[in-house]
Amino acid sequence: MALIRTIAALLMLVMAFGAVAGGIELREFDDPVTEKRYRDLTASMRCPLCENQAIDDSDAPISADMRERVYLLLQDGQSDIEIINHMVQRFGEYILYNPRLESRTYLLWGLPIALVLLGALVVVGMVRARRNASAKALSTEERHRIDALINRKGSS
Amino acid sequence: MKRRLLLLLLPVGFLGLALFFYQGLALDPSQRDSALMAREFPPFEATTLRDENRRVDQTLLNGEVTLVNVWGEWCPACKQEMPQLLDLADRGIRMVGVNYRDTREKGMQFLSEFGDPFEINIFDPDGELGFDLGVYGAPETFLVDADGVIRYHHKGYVSPQDVRDRILPEVEKWR
Numbered sequence: 001m002a003l004i005r006t007i008a009a010l011l012m013l014v015m016a017f018g019a020v021a022g023g024i025e026l027r028e029f030d031d032p033v034t035e036k037r038y039r040d041l042t043a044s045m046r047c048p049l050c051e052n053q054a055i056d057d058s059d060a061p062i063s064a065d066m067r068e069r070v071y072l073l074l075q076d077g078q079s080d081i082e083i084i085n086h087m088v089q090r091f092g093e094y095i096l097y098n099p100r101l102e103s104r105t106y107l108l109w110g111l112p113i114a115l116v117l118l119g120a121l122v123v124v125g126m127v128r129a130r131r132n133a134s135a136k137a138l139s140t141e142e143r144h145r146i147d148a149l150i151n152r153k154g155s156s
Numbered sequence: 157m158k159r160r161l162l163l164l165l166l167p168v169g170f171l172g173l174a175l176f177f178y179q180g181l182a183l184d185p186s187q188r189d190s191a192l193m194a195r196e197f198p199p200f201e202a203t204t205l206r207d208e209n210r211r212v213d214q215t216l217l218n219g220e221v222t223l224v225n226v227w228g229e230w231c232p233a234c235k236q237e238m239p240q241l242l243d244l245a246d247r248g249i250r251m252v253g254v255n256y257r258d259t260r261e262k263g264m265q266f267l268s269e270f271g272d273p274f275e276i277n278i279f280d281p282d283g284e285l286g287f288d289l290g291v292y293g294a295p296e297t298f299l300v301d302a303d304g305v306i307r308y309h310h311k312g313y314v315s316p317q318d319v320r321d322r323i324l325p326e327v328e329k330w331r
C-alpha cells in the first residue's frame with residue numbers, strides 16, 4: 001500500500017515537472033490580438049518531425065524553432081498569410097493541417113462538395129421518379145392483370 | 157438496366173475510394189520531398205567551422221555539383237554515415253558540410269575522430285541555415301547543381317545502398 005502511494009506521489013511529481021517544463025516558454029505580446037494570432041498559428045502547423053502534433057504542443061527542437069520564428073515574424077509585423085508562406089516555403093505544404101486551396105488540392109476540397117451535390121441529385125431523382133410512378137394511371141392491360149390476381153386470391 | 161448501372165456505381169465508387177485510402181495508409185509520411193526541391197539554395201552568411209574569421213555565403217556552392225550534408229556531433233546517424241560520405245568524397249564528389257546546432261570544439265573533435273570528407277564546413281550553431289533549408293533533424297543531405305539549385309534531398313541516414321542506388325545516379329544526372 002505504502003509502495004503504491006509512493007509511486008503515485010512520484011508520478012504526480014514527475015507530471016507536475018512536465019507541466020512546468022511545458023509552460024516555461026514565456027512570451028510577451030504587445031496586445032491580446034497578437035497573442036491570439038500566435039496561438040492560432042502555432043496550433044495550425046504540424047510538427048515536421050513528430051507528425052501528429054501541432055508545433056504548439058510538441059517538445060521537438062524543431063517545433064521550438066518554429067514557434068520562435070512565428071513569434072519573431074509576428075513581432076516584425078508580418079501578416080498571418082506571410083508567416084504561413086514563410087513556413088511552407090521551408091517545410092512544405094505538409095505542415096499545414098488545413099491545406100491551401102490550389103490546383104493540387106482542388107480534388108481534396110472539392111470532392112466532399114461534389115459528393116453532397118451528387119447525393120442531392122440522386123435524392124431529387126428518386127423523389128421525382130416515385131411521384132411520376134404514383135401519378136401514372138394504370139393501363140387496361142395492367143387493370144386486367146390485377147383483376148385476375150384479386151379474383152384468384154378470392155376464390156382460393 | 158440504367159438503374160442497375162447507377163446502383164452499381166455506389167459499390168464501385170466505394171471500393172475505389174477504399175483502395176485509394178488503403179494505399180495511402182502504406183505511405184511513409186517521413187519520406188516526403190523537401191519543399192526546396194528545384195529551388196535555389198537559400199541565401200546565407202556564416203563563418204566556417206575551422207575559421208571564425210572566414211565568411212562564406214551561398215556563392216560557395218556555385219560552379220560544381222555539390223553534396224551538402226547537414227550534421228552535428230550530437231547526431232548518432234551522422235557518425236554511422238561518415239564512411240559513406242568519405243566514400244563519396246573519394247569518388248571525387250565535392251562535399252560541403254553544415255555543422256548544425258553544434259559547437260566549434262565538438263564539431264572539430266567529431267571530424268578528427270570520424271574523418272573529414274568535407275571541403276569546407278559551414279558553421280550553423282543556431283540552426284539559422286538549417287531552418288531555411290527546412291531541416292528538422294540531422295543528418296540531411298542536399299544535392300546542389302552547378303547553378304546552386306537543389307536537385308535532390310536525402311532525409312536521414314545515408315546507407316551504402318543509398319549511395320549506390322540513389323546518390324551516385326543523381327550526381328551523374330546533374331553533372
